[in-house]
Amino acid sequence: MVLAVHVLTCLLGTGSWVAINGMWVELPLIVPRAPEGWYLPSYLTVLIQLANVGPLVVTLAHRFRPGRLSEVGTIYAILGVGIVACLLLAFLWQETSLVGGAPHSTALLSLLFFLALVDCTSSVTFLPYMRRLRAHYLTTYFVGEGLSGLLPGLVALGQGVGVAHCVNGSLAAGNGTRLREEDQPARFSVQSFFLFLGGMMGLCLAAFFLLDRLPVARQERAKEKYQAQARVEPGTGLSATMEERPMIGNPEGPGPGSTFGTGTYSRPQVVFIFLVLAWVNALTNAVLPAVQSYSCLPYGNGAYHLSATLAAVANPLACFLGMFLPSRSLVAMGVLAAAGTGFSFYIMAMAVLSPCPPLLDSPAGVTLIVLCWVLFVGILSYVKLMIGLVLRDEGHSALVWCGAVVQLGSMVGALVMFPLVNVYGLFHSGDSCNNSCPR
Incomplete structure (x- = not known):
């Protein structure tokens, strides 16, 4: 293992979702200055779902026109779009225009769509590219993907986003109680x-x-899947150019009952893997983030920020643990997914019971909600790593479908939670400064 390649792989993973994760943590500063107000997060959710057109196009291209779409070229293109969109946002995010007679943040929303397009498409381009490298670098990539949420959160915390304190209401309302x-x-x-x-x-x-061009990175290509063949011209002793040829699939043919990848897994096992992948990503990327404030704020601002920060740390730590304890066991995958789901049920129950959940005035309540968030994120992050390792062994197309299912699960989760939170108002926020619950 080469340290430089690990660092480059980690940086590549960090760029996968850093833009949209950064937008979410910066919303408390953007919302007061945007005409949409607190409807802006809802707009962002819709834009992310619309941006799934990117993964759809890439997946269909791989399915019906295999080899026609340049993977490296696509990655260069989406990263270039992401850089330009971030730079334009820095100077245009407050620009508004009249739409239907009302002011709207057209520049902000338009550029957010392109950032969402970049991050969504990274799911079906970065992962397949990682198959070119040895298997252990995929774990490093997932560590970087976890940092894509942690780093913007830490910077926003240093910026002071969302940090609030309680002051006497008499300053505004004349009521000192x-x-x-x-x-x-x-x-x-x-x-x-x-x-x-x-x-x-x-x-x-x-x-x-650098990962695509450096000789030290090229030496770390996955030799078990990509044969480097040196052709020697007869009678000259001179070797021609190296040729890398993907060896996707089992030369002896797939196993009984399966035509997926190398044929290692039966059809029911493949269905199980992708169902777990969709379920885990629906929970971690859409369902639980939509109710995080409802589950934590009744216990106070400290509980909310502690759960958000420690949960963000748990993601890369779980992937880092996978470097030393890699596993491809489907039984372990199912058990861990069930355990993570159990913690998610507790979190959802606290969100439903907001603003008066159990143990509201007890340190045990704060400890439980923070611990559940950390274990929920950490366990399911490890499950996602396990699935990535399994599908990485199954070939390029398996990783393309992996990215597509990640986006599909996240989209379904968001579409389910959006009306529940924003339309029907099934969740009620707590007041971190005033406890109005019956004792």
């Missing part, structure tokens, strides 16, 4: 944050360029 929440002023501007995101995308592009 009630407190109100007041946000802390940001330490640096939204423009600077978008420039940071553009810099992260630029690092990702540079890392990919």
Whole structure:
């Protein structure tokens, strides 16, 4: 294993979702200045789902026109679009125009669509590219993907986003018996944050360029799947150019009952793997994030920020653990997915019971909700890593479908939660400064 290749792979993974993750954590500073107000997160959710047209096009191209779409060229294109979109956002995010007689953040929303398109398409391009490298670099890629959520969160925390304190309500309402929440002023501007995101995308592009071109990276290509054949011209003793040829599939043919990849797994096993993948990503990328504030804020701002920060740390740590404890056991995968789902049920129950969940005034309540968030994210991050290792062994097309199912699961989860949260109002937020629950 070469340290430089690990670093480059980690940076590539970091660029996969850093832009959209950064947008989510910066929303508290953007929303007060946008005409859409707190409807902006709903717009962002819809834009991310519309951006799934990118993975759809790539998946269909691989299915019906195999070999026609340049994987390397596609990655260069989407990273370039991501850099330009971040830089334009830094200077245009406050620009508005009249649509239907009302002001709207047209520049912000348009550029957010392109960022979502970049990040969604990365799921079906970065993973298949990683199959060119040895298997252990896929774990490093997942560590970087976890950092794509952690790093913007830490920068936003340093910026002061979402950090609030309770002040006497008499300052505004003349009633000294009630407190109100007041946000802390940001330490640096939204423009600077978008420039940071553009810099992260630029690092990702540079890392990919080096990963694709450096001799030390080329030496780490997966020899078990890509044969490097040196052709010697007869009578000259001179070797011609090296040729890399993907060896997808089992030369002896697929096993009984399966035509997927190498034929190692039967059809029911393949269905099980993809169902778990879709379910896990629906929970981690859409369902539970939609109710995180409802599940945590009744216990206070401290519980909310602690759960968000530690859960973000749990993602790359779980993938880092996978470097030393890799597993491809389908039984272990099912058990861990069930365990993570169990923690998600507790989190969802606390969100449904908001603003008066159990153990509201007890340290045990704070400990339980934070612990459940950390274990939920950590366990299911490891499950996603296990599935990535399994599908990596099954060939290029398996990783393309892996990315497509990731996006499909996330999309279904978002489409289910959007009406429940934003239309029907089934969840009620708690007041972190005033406890109005019956004792």
